[in-house]
Amino acid sequence: MKDKTDLLQGTLDMLILRALVTGPMHGFAIMNRIHQTSESALQVEQGSLYPALYRMEAQGWIHAEWGVSENNRRAKYYTLTEAGRRQLGVESENWNRMCKAINLVMDFPV
Amino acid sequence: MKDKTDLLQGTLDMLILRALVTGPMHGFAIMNRIHQTSESALQVEQGSLYPALYRMEAQGWIHAEWGVSENNRRAKYYTLTEAGRRQLGVESENWNRMCKAINLVMDFPV
DNA sequence: CGGTTTACCTAGATTATCTAGGTGAATCAA
DNA sequence: TTGATTCACCTAGATAATCTAGGTAAACCG
Numbered sequence: 193m194k195d196k197t198d199l200l201q202g203t204l205d206m207l208i209l210r211a212l213v214t215g216p217m218h219g220f221a222i223m224n225r226i227h228q229t230s231e232s233a234l235q236v237e238q239g240s241l242y243p244a245l246y247r248m249e250a251q252g253w254i255h256a257e258w259g260v261s262e263n264n265r266r267a268k269y270y271t272l273t274e275a276g277r278r279q280l281g282v283e284s285e286n287w288n289r290m291c292k293a294i295n296l297v298m299d300f301p302v
Numbered sequence: 303m304k305d306k307t308d309l310l311q312g313t314l315d316m317l318i319l320r321a322l323v324t325g326p327m328h329g330f331a332i333m334n335r336i337h338q339t340s341e342s343a344l345q346v347e348q349g350s351l352y353p354a355l356y357r358m359e360a361q362g363w364i365h366a367e368w369g370v371s372e373n374n375r376r377a378k379y380y381t382l383t384e385a386g387r388r389q390l391g392v393e394s395e396n397w398n399r400m401c402k403a404i405n406l407v408m409d410f411p412v
Numbered sequence: 413c414g415g416t417t418t419a420c421c422t423a424g425a426t427t428a429t430c431t432a433g434g435t436g437a438a439t440c441a442a
Numbered sequence: 443t444t445g446a447t448t449c450a451c452c453t454a455g456a457t458a459a460t461c462t463a464g465g466t467a468a469a470c471c472g
Binding site (some may be wrong): 305308309311312314331335349350353354373374375376 | 427428429430431432436437439
């Protein structure tokens with residue numbers, strides 16, 4: 193059974209890219225950022241996050257660099273690349289189109 | 303690679319249930335209805351539709367009955383059950399919550 | 413020095429949807 | 443009357459995204 197906080201499939205990459213628009217961030221912080229800005233409605237699991245980051249780095253959308261976190265832990269900082277910014281545009285547009293389409297169906301007069 | 307008309311995962315049942323609010327319909331008509339009301343933005347594939355209908359009937363959300371279509375073909379007409387109407391409410395609420403949550407993240411100030 | 417938090421990682425399961433095949437009956441044009 | 447097209451249904455297997463459930467190690471705190 194799907195949990196209430198499960199993500200809508202296909203939106204994770206977009207959310208991560210969007211989080212990185214405000215500047216480089218490490219994985220753990222991205223997770224928290226998404227949780228907080230969604231007012232706790234979204235909870236990205238670590239088992240989803242890290243493979244996604246790995247995949248997106250391979251795609252060239254983000255760039256990773258080891259550093260030290262604000263809590264003095266070693267952390268991998270991710271930066272949005274130019275390709276990542278373009279990808280965010282594509283995914284964001286797609287999301288808006290889908291949202292609109294679904295709402296057209298949902299709001300169709302009875 | 304995901305196609306532009308691919309559905310957002312998790313929304314198919316909701317769309318089908320919603321289509322049936324206007325009255326009983328056969329599978330093929332449900333497919334076309336979703337395509338049309340979404341202004342061609344959504345295209346449910348038959349290989350997604352029929353298994354979904356089967357699954358939803360097993361869940362008790364819809365009820366099937368053989369009949370004859372407006373084109374004089376044999377067709378299976380689906381009707382929304384009371385449980386299906388409740389399920390639509392649940393899924394619809396969940397969709398709105400998710401949409402809002404994602405848009406909170408997407409619209410977060412830079 | 414033991415527990416908690418931070419931060420990362422991975423294998424395998426789950427599940428939804430799509431791809432790509434198929435059937436058969438009705439309609440329509442040649 | 444026959445061949446092509448449309449309607450309507452069905453299914454097996456592939457694909458892919460996310461989650462579950464495990465794990466490591468270092469830093470901090472009492």
